[in-house]
Amino acid sequence: MIETTLAVREDQPIGRISPRLYGHFAEHLGRCCYDGLWIGTNNTQIPHYKGFRADVVDALRAMPVPMLRWPGGCYADHYHWRDGIGPSNQRPTRLGLSCGLQVEDDNSLGTHEFMYLCQLLGAEPYLAGNMGSGSAQELCDWVEYCNTTVNTTLARERTSNGSASPFGVKLWGVGNENWGCGGNYDVEFYAREYRRYATMLRHVDPAAELVACGQEDEWNTKFMETNRRHLELMDHLSIHRYWIHGGAEIDFTEEQYYALLNEAHETEDFVLRTSAIIQEYAGSNSRPIGIALDEWGVWHPEARSWGPDSQNHRTPITYEQANTMRDAVATAIALEGFHRQCNILTLANLAQIVNVLHAPVMTDGASIWLTPTYYVLQLHKPHIGATALPVEITHGYTQPAANTDINVVSATASVRDGQTAVTLINRHHDQPASVTLIASQSQIESAYIISGDRPNSTNDLNNPIRIQSANLQVNPDGVNQWRIELSPHSIATLQFRS
Ligand code: AHR
Numbered sequence: 001m002i003e004t005t006l007a008v009r010e011d012q013p014i015g016r017i018s019p020r021l022y023g024h025f026a027e028h029l030g031r032c033c034y035d036g037l038w039i040g041t042n043n044t045q046i047p048h049y050k051g052f053r054a055d056v057v058d059a060l061r062a063m064p065v066p067m068l069r070w071p072g073g074c075y076a077d078h079y080h081w082r083d084g085i086g087p088s089n090q091r092p093t094r095l096g097l098s099c100g101l102q103v104e105d106d107n108s109l110g111t112h113e114f115m116y117l118c119q120l121l122g123a124e125p126y127l128a129g130n131m132g133s134g135s136a137q138e139l140c141d142w143v144e145y146c147n148t149t150v151n152t153t154l155a156r157e158r159t160s161n162g163s164a165s166p167f168g169v170k171l172w173g174v175g176n177e178n179w180g181c182g183g184n185y186d187v188e189f190y191a192r193e194y195r196r197y198a199t200m201l202r203h204v205d206p207a208a209e210l211v212a213c214g215q216e217d218e219w220n221t222k223f224m225e226t227n228r229r230h231l232e233l234m235d236h237l238s239i240h241r242y243w244i245h246g247g248a249e250i251d252f253t254e255e256q257y258y259a260l261l262n263e264a265h266e267t268e269d270f271v272l273r274t275s276a277i278i279q280e281y282a283g284s285n286s287r288p289i290g291i292a293l294d295e296w297g298v299w300h301p302e303a304r305s306w307g308p309d310s311q312n313h314r315t316p317i318t319y320e321q322a323n324t325m326r327d328a329v330a331t332a333i334a335l336e337g338f339h340r341q342c343n344i345l346t347l348a349n350l351a352q353i354v355n356v357l358h359a360p361v362m363t364d365g366a367s368i369w370l371t372p373t374y375y376v377l378q379l380h381k382p383h384i385g386a387t388a389l390p391v392e393i394t395h396g397y398t399q400p401a402a403n404t405d406i407n408v409v410s411a412t413a414s415v416r417d418g419q420t421a422v423t424l425i426n427r428h429h430d431q432p433a434s435v436t437l438i439a440s441q442s443q444i445e446s447a448y449i450i451s452g453d454r455p456n457s458t459n460d461l462n463n464p465i466r467i468q469s470a471n472l473q474v475n476p477d478g479v480n481q482w483r484i485e486l487s488p489h490s491i492a493t494l495q496f497r498s
Contacts (some may be wrong), residue, residue: 001431001432001433001434002397002408002409002426002428002431002432002433002434003395003397003433003434003436004393004395004396004397004407004408004409004433004434004435004436005393005394005395005435005436005437005438006391006392006393006394006409006410006411006424006435006436006437006438007391007392007394007437007438007439008389008390008391008411008413008420008422008437008438008439008440009389009390009391009392010389010415010420010439010440012389012390013387013388013389013415014339014340014342014343014387014388014389014390015342015343015387015388016342016385016386016387016388017338017339017342017383017384017385017386017387017388017414018342018346018347018385019066019067019124019384019385020066020067020124020346020347020348021335021338021339021342021345021347021348021384022064022065022066022067022348022377022380022384023065023066023067023068023069023124023126023294023347023348023349023350024060024065024067024068024069024123024349024350024352024353024360025068025069025070025073025294025295025349025350025351025352025353026068026069026070026071026117026352026353026354027070027071027072027073027074027075027076027098027351027352027356028071028072028073028075028079028096028098028105028109029072029073029074029075029098029099029101029319029352029356030101030318030319030320030355030356031318031320031354031355031356031363032319032352032353032354032355032356032359033070033071033109034105034109035355035363036053036056036353036354036355036356036359036361036363037052037053037056037057037109037117037353037354038051038052038053038108038109038113039051039052039053040108041088045366046366049116049120050113050116051108051109051113052113052116052117052120053363053368055368056354056361056363056368057117057120057121059361059368059370059374060121060353060354060360060361061120061121061122062378063360063374063377063378063381064121064122064381064384065121065122065123065353066122066123066124066384067123067124067125067126067171067347067349068117068118068121068123068124068125068126068349068353069126069127069128069171069173069294069349070114070125070126070127070128071114071127071128072098072128072176073098073099073128073176073177073295073351074097074098074099074176074177074181074182075096075097075098076128076129076130076132076173076175076176076182077130077131077132077133077134077175077176077178077181077182077183078095078097078098078130078132078133079130079134080094080130080133080134080138081110081111081130081138081141081142081145082141083107083110084107084109084110084111084113085110085111085112085145085157085161086161088106088107088108088110091106091107091108091110092107093105093106093107094107098181099181099319100305100317111142111145111146111167112161112162112163115163115167124170124171125167125169125171126169126171126172126173126211126294126347126349127142127146127169127171127172127173128172128173128175128176129142129172129173129174129175129197130175131174131175131176131178131182131183131193131194131197131213132175132178132181132182132183136196136197136200136201137200139172139174139197139200139201140200140201140203140204141154143169143172143201143204143205143208144204144205145157145158146158146166146167146168146169147166147167147168147169147204147205147207147208148166148204148205149166169208170207170208170209171208171209171211171236171347172201172208172209172210172211173211173213173238173294174194174197174198174201174210174211174212174213175190175194175197175213176213176238177213177215177240178190178213179213179215179219182213187215187218187219187222187223187226188222188226190213190223191222191223191226191227192226194212194213194223194227194233194234195227195230195233198210198212198230198233198234199233202233209235209236210233210234210235210236211235211236211237211238211292211294212234212236212237212238213238214237214238214239214274215239215240217273217274217277220237220239220274220277220278221277221280223237224237224277224278224280224281224282225281228281231281231282231287231289232287234287234289235287235289235290235346236289236290236291236292236346236347237274237278237289237290237291237292238292238293238294239270239271239274239291239292239293239294240293240294240295240296240351241267241270241293241295241296242295242296242297242298242299242351242357243260243263243264243267243297243298243299243330244263244299244300244301244304244307244308245259245260245263245308246259246260246263246298246300246326247259247260247301247308247309248300248301248302248309248312249300249301249302249303249321249322249323249324250322250324250456250458251456252326252455252456254429254430257326257429257455258427258429260298260326260327260330261326261329261330261333261406261427262406263330264330264331264333264334265333265337265406267293267296267334267337268334268336268337268338268340268341271291271293271337271341271344271345272341272344274291275291275341275344278291290344290345290346290347291344291345291346292346292347292348293338293345293347293348293349294347294348294349295349295351296334296348296349296350296351297331297350297351297352297357297358298321298323298327298330298357298358299321299351299357299358300321300322301313302314302321302322303317303318303319303320303321303357304317305317319352319355319356319357320355320356320359320362321357321358322458322460323358323359323362323371323372323373323458323459324372324452324455324456324457324458325372325450325451325452325454325455325456325457325458325467325489325490326455326456326489327358327371327372327373328371328372328373328375328376328450328467328491329376329425329427329455329489329490329491331350331358331373331376331377332376332379332380332423332425332491333410333425333427335376335380335383335412335423336410336411336412336423336425339383339388339412339414340388340390340412342388350373350377358373359371359373360373360374360377361374362460362461364461367461367464368464369459369460369461369464369465370459370464370468371458371459371467372450372452372457372458372459372467375450375467375468375469376450376491378469379423379448379450379469379491379492379493380423380493382414382416382419382421382493382495383412383414383421383423385416386414386415386416386421387414387415387416388412388413388414389413389414389415389420390413391410391411391412391413391422393407393409393410394438395436396408396409397409397433406427408426408427408428408431408433409424409425409426409427409428409433409435409486410424410425410427411423411424411425411437413439417498418498419445419495419496419497419498420439420441420495420496420498421493421494421495421496422437422439422493422494422496423491423492423493423494424437424484424486424491424492424493424494425490425491426486426487426488426489426490426491427489428488428489429455429488429489430455430488430489431488432485432486432487432488433485433486433488434483434484434485434486435483435484435485435486436477436481436482436483437481437482437483437484437494438480438481439480439482439496440480441480441496441497442480442496442497443496443497444474444482444494444495444496444497445495445496445497446493446494446495447471447472447473447474447484447492447493447494447495448469448470448471448472448492448493449469449470449471449472449486449487449490449491449492450467450468450469450470450490450491450492451467451470451486451487451488451489451490451491452466452467452489452490455488455489472484472492472494473485474494482494
């Protein structure tokens with residue numbers, strides 16, 4: 001039995017956990033946007049809100065989804081926004097291009113539909129602009145169409161398409177992965193092009209928050225160096241992190257189990273390294289530059305044609321994959337790091353929201369099921385918008401098998417209006433943990449746990465609720481102390497009463 005003691009440091013607030021750290025990503029890829037979210041206004045088989053699946057939207061709203069990035073991904077750098085406005089029967093059918101797929105794309109889910117989805121979900125929209133096959137003028141026009149309060153022809157067109165009020169979109173991606181699918185730019189050229197686009201975009205909407213495309217340390221350093229005299233044109237630097245070293249989606253070994261968790265854990269180091277690079281150039285720049293981790297999550301070999309073990313991919317690749325308790329634990333590990341880095345990490349988007357990659361919600365025909373990742377995100381709801389608090393491990397137990405000094409049991413905490421919430425993780429592959437939690441709180445409001453019989457337990461079409469959250473027994477264990485029993489590979493959230 002693992003025995004450990006954790007203490008919530010109410011006296012050392014870290015910062016606000018922005019709702020933007022709980023963002024999601026909907027790309028026109030596989031069955032994410034079409035089929036997963038959008039089933040069209042004429043669908044008579046599945047209930048929908050003006051074309052968006054009601055069961056999916058209701059589940060997502062309860063998760064929740066504070067921010068949503070669209071329409072890509074790689075798709076964004078082929079996307080021409082004018083194709084997706086106006087009467088839908090007059091919209092062109094284009095080649096839908098992303099990640100090597102070529103599909104018919106009738107553009108029935110366009111700007112107005114996406115804004116309606118955001119309204120249904122209570123999500124802030126984040127639009128990714130085309131810098132691959134588009135132009136600065138095209139992106140300026142999209143910003144004007146969405147945001148201008150001046151009575152221009154584009155504003156009148158927006159009105160005649162159903163929205164007299166501007167959408168007020170703050171977040172704008174200036175390209176996506178332009179070092180690769182977004183045009184194979186070299187970094188200095190991208191940096192100069194970014195400068196040109198950003199200058200023009202700022203003229204159209206000075207309040208727009210612009211997200212520049214970053215990559216790994218070398219690209220990020222050169223990008224900052226090239227634009228060091230124009231840093232006021234940047235609000236966020238985008239980085240992506242997919243965890244790919246965990247072997248198969250379901251039939252993984254214990255070693256691969258820990259390898260994936262360690263990759264999730266290391267996401268925080270990537271954020272810290274990126275922040276150090278930004279700081280080197282930006283210093284006390286009056287307009288702070290944040291980090292946008294606008295794609296993150298697990299990408300199993302069954303769903304990709306590149307990287308470790310990809311010879312085992314499914315044919316054709318649909319970007320769909322199983323989601324197990326291991327993926328749920330990995331999600332919680334990443335979120336712990338997001339909370340710790342909430343002063344430098346300004347937004348994050350799990351990739352992707354429905355059916356594709358690390359999806360919290362899956363559909364098959366009229367059926368829907370929620371993955372273990374869905375439940376883990378829902379467990380984190382009390383932290384969204386609260387103040388992050390550190391949790392000290394006063395007596396730890398480090399992870400076996402993986403040769404690291406990572407603690408098996410860890411936790412994150414937050415406080416809002418005097419009410420503290422603590423989320424604990426037992427990362428151990430097969431051992432339960434007995435935790436003493438020190439928190440200056442006198443009453444438990446609620447306690448829930450997510451666990452599974454095995455690390456590879458999952459929900460699927462035939463077993464849609466094998467994993468779900470359950471009540472957890474928490475016992476007082478002395479003054480300001482609580483005892484919590486965590487099953488192996490589990491996550492639990494306790495909320496204290498103020
Ligand atoms: O999320 C799938 C793809 O991964 C996105 O389109 C791209 O940005 C990244 O390479």
